[in-house]
Amino acid sequence: MIVIDYQDRTPIYEQIVERVQRLVIKGVLAPDTQLPSVRNLAMELSINPNTIQKAYAILEQQGFIYPIKGRGNFIAPNPDGGLKKKQQEFYEKLKDTVAYAIDLKIEQEDFVAQVQKYYEEAMHD
Amino acid sequence: MIVIDYQDRTPIYEQIVERVQRLVIKGVLAPDTQLPSVRNLAMELSINPNTIQKAYAILEQQGFIYPIKGRGNFIAPNPDGGLKKKQQEFYEKLKDTVAYAIDLKIEQEDFVAQVQKYYEEAMHD
Amino acid sequence: MIVIDYQDRTPIYEQIVERVQRLVIKGVLAPDTQLPSVRNLAMELSINPNTIQKAYAILEQQGFIYPIKGRGNFIAPNPDGGLKKKQQEFYEKLKDTVAYAIDLKIEQEDFVAQVQKYYEEAMHD
Amino acid sequence: MIVIDYQDRTPIYEQIVERVQRLVIKGVLAPDTQLPSVRNLAMELSINPNTIQKAYAILEQQGFIYPIKGRGNFIAPNPDGGLKKKQQEFYEKLKDTVAYAIDLKIEQEDFVAQVQKYYEEAMHD
DNA sequence: GTGGTCTAGACCACG
DNA sequence: GTGGTCTAGACCACC
Numbered sequence: 001m002i003v004i005d006y007q008d009r010t011p012i013y014e015q016i017v018e019r020v021q022r023l024v025i026k027g028v029l030a031p032d033t034q035l036p037s038v039r040n041l042a043m044e045l046s047i048n049p050n051t052i053q054k055a056y057a058i059l060e061q062q063g064f065i066y067p068i069k070g071r072g073n074f075i076a077p078n079p080d081g082g083l084k085k086k087q088q089e090f091y092e093k094l095k096d097t098v099a100y101a102i103d104l105k106i107e108q109e110d111f112v113a114q115v116q117k118y119y120e121e122a123m124h125d
Numbered sequence: 126m127i128v129i130d131y132q133d134r135t136p137i138y139e140q141i142v143e144r145v146q147r148l149v150i151k152g153v154l155a156p157d158t159q160l161p162s163v164r165n166l167a168m169e170l171s172i173n174p175n176t177i178q179k180a181y182a183i184l185e186q187q188g189f190i191y192p193i194k195g196r197g198n199f200i201a202p203n204p205d206g207g208l209k210k211k212q213q214e215f216y217e218k219l220k221d222t223v224a225y226a227i228d229l230k231i232e233q234e235d236f237v238a239q240v241q242k243y244y245e246e247a248m249h250d
Numbered sequence: 251m252i253v254i255d256y257q258d259r260t261p262i263y264e265q266i267v268e269r270v271q272r273l274v275i276k277g278v279l280a281p282d283t284q285l286p287s288v289r290n291l292a293m294e295l296s297i298n299p300n301t302i303q304k305a306y307a308i309l310e311q312q313g314f315i316y317p318i319k320g321r322g323n324f325i326a327p328n329p330d331g332g333l334k335k336k337q338q339e340f341y342e343k344l345k346d347t348v349a350y351a352i353d354l355k356i357e358q359e360d361f362v363a364q365v366q367k368y369y370e371e372a373m374h375d
Numbered sequence: 376m377i378v379i380d381y382q383d384r385t386p387i388y389e390q391i392v393e394r395v396q397r398l399v400i401k402g403v404l405a406p407d408t409q410l411p412s413v414r415n416l417a418m419e420l421s422i423n424p425n426t427i428q429k430a431y432a433i434l435e436q437q438g439f440i441y442p443i444k445g446r447g448n449f450i451a452p453n454p455d456g457g458l459k460k461k462q463q464e465f466y467e468k469l470k471d472t473v474a475y476a477i478d479l480k481i482e483q484e485d486f487v488a489q490v491q492k493y494y495e496e497a498m499h500d
Numbered sequence: 501g502t503g504g505t506c507t508a509g510a511c512c513a514c515g
Numbered sequence: 516g517t518g519g520t521c522t523a524g525a526c527c528a529c530c
Contacts, residue, residue: 006318011319012530013530022228025230026228048530051530087229090225090226091239094236095243097222098240098244100215101215102244104211104212104215105208105212111219111240112240114219116233118224122227136505137506138505162516162517163518163519172506172507173506173508174508175507176506178519178520181518193515194386194513194518194519195515195518196515197517197518198517261519261521263521276478287502287503288503289503298521299522299523301520301521303503303504317504319503319504319528319529320502320503320529321502321530322502322503333479336479337480340475340479341489344472344490348494349497350397350465352497353401354400354458354462354465355458356465358491362487362490362491364466365483365487365490372474372477386513386515387514425514426514426515429514
C-alpha cells in the first residue's frame, strides 16, 4: 500500500505523508480505516520507527488521521475540506509551471495537447 | 540581474544556478557575456564567495558557462542543446503533475482552462 | 581502498572521484555497496570533510553514487551506461595521443609494438 | 601560426609552449628563425604580454629558443636532443593510457585497430 | 550517527 | 584583478 523511493531526494517521512494524503483523497482509504501500526510499518519498510512516527504526527496535525490510545491510528472523516484546499494549492503551483513553460518557449498548443494526452493515458489504465 | 530569496528553502547556490539557466535560455544573457566575478557577486548579495563558486562550478559542469582563469566566467555558446533537454525534462514532470491533478479529482476541462488563462495573463505582460 | 597522492598536482577531490569511478567500472564496488561516510573518510585520509563532500557530490551528479540522508552514500546500480560513455571519451583522447605521436616522429609499428608490450605486462600481473 | 583555445583548461602560456615545441620538432620552425616579438604576439592574440613572456622564458629555459638582446627571440639549433626526451616521456604516458584502457575493458585488438585507423587518417591529410 | 549547506579565511596559479 | 582549491568550524534536516 505504501511504497518508498530511496532514490527520491524528498525525505522519507514526507513521502509517507503525501502517499497517505493521496490515498485518502482518492477515497481508497475510507474514514475510520485503521492504519498499520508504527512498528509494523517500520518493519515492513525496514525503516526507523521514528520516521513513521513523524509522518503520522504530521498527518494527525493536518487532520487526515486521528489516534486512539492503545488502539492505533485511523483515517479521519474528511468532509472534502482537504480536497479543496489541495486543489487551490495545486492551481497556485500550476501558475509557476506555466510561467516556466513559457520561459522554455513551449507553445500553449503543445502544452495543452500534452496535458490531454496524459489525461487520456491515465484514463485507459 | 540576479536576485535571491532568503525565505525560500532551496539552497542559495541552486537559486543562482536556476536564475542563470533561465536567463541564458531566454536569451537575455548572450554568449560570451561576462558574468559578475565570484567576489563581486558575493559582495553584492552579501554572501560567501564559496557559495557563488559552487553555483558557477555547477553551471560550468552543465555547459552553461565557461571560465577563463584570471579573467572571469562567460556565457557559453549554447547551440540550443540546453533548451531541448530542459523541455524534455519539463514534459516528464508534467506527467506527474497531471497524475496528481487526477488524484485531486480535477477535470481535464478545468485543468486546460486554467492553463490557457495563465498563458493569456502572461502574454499581456 | 582509496588512496591519495599528495605529490600529484591534480586536486584531491578529483583524485577521489577518479578512484571511485575506476573501482565502480572495474566492478570492485558492487551496486548498493556503502561508501565510507564523509567524516570517516576525511579522518582516515586526514583531509577536510568538505573535500570529501565535494568529491561525493560530483560522483552523485555523474550518477555513480546516490546518497540517502542520514544513512550514507551508496554505489548506484550502473547499467554499463558509465562504461560506454567513458570508452567513447577514451577513444577521443586517443586520437590526440596518436596525433602527438606522429608529431614526435614515432612510427606506427613502434607505437603498436609498445602498446602490445604494455598489454602483455599488465596481463601477467 | 600560433593558435589558442580559450575553452581549453590548460594555461595559455603552456599552450604556447607546447605549440612552439611541436612546430620545432616537426621542423616547421627551422633553427635561427625569428619568433614574433613578445609585444606583437600579445597584440595578435589579444593577450597579456606577461603571458607571452612567461612562455618564452620556459622555452628558453628548455633550450628550444635563445634570445638576442635588442633583436628578439630565435629558434635554437636543436640536434634532436629534445625529440628523444619527448619520445621517452611519451612512452611513459602511454603506459598509463594502456592501463586505463584495460580498466575500461577495452580489448587489445580494438585498441590497436583504432590506433592504426587514426594513423591512416592522419596520413591522408 | 548520516549527508548537505554555509561562513570565514587562507593560499595558489593565472593574466 | 580573476578563478580554483582547501581548511576549520558551524548549523540544519534526516534517520
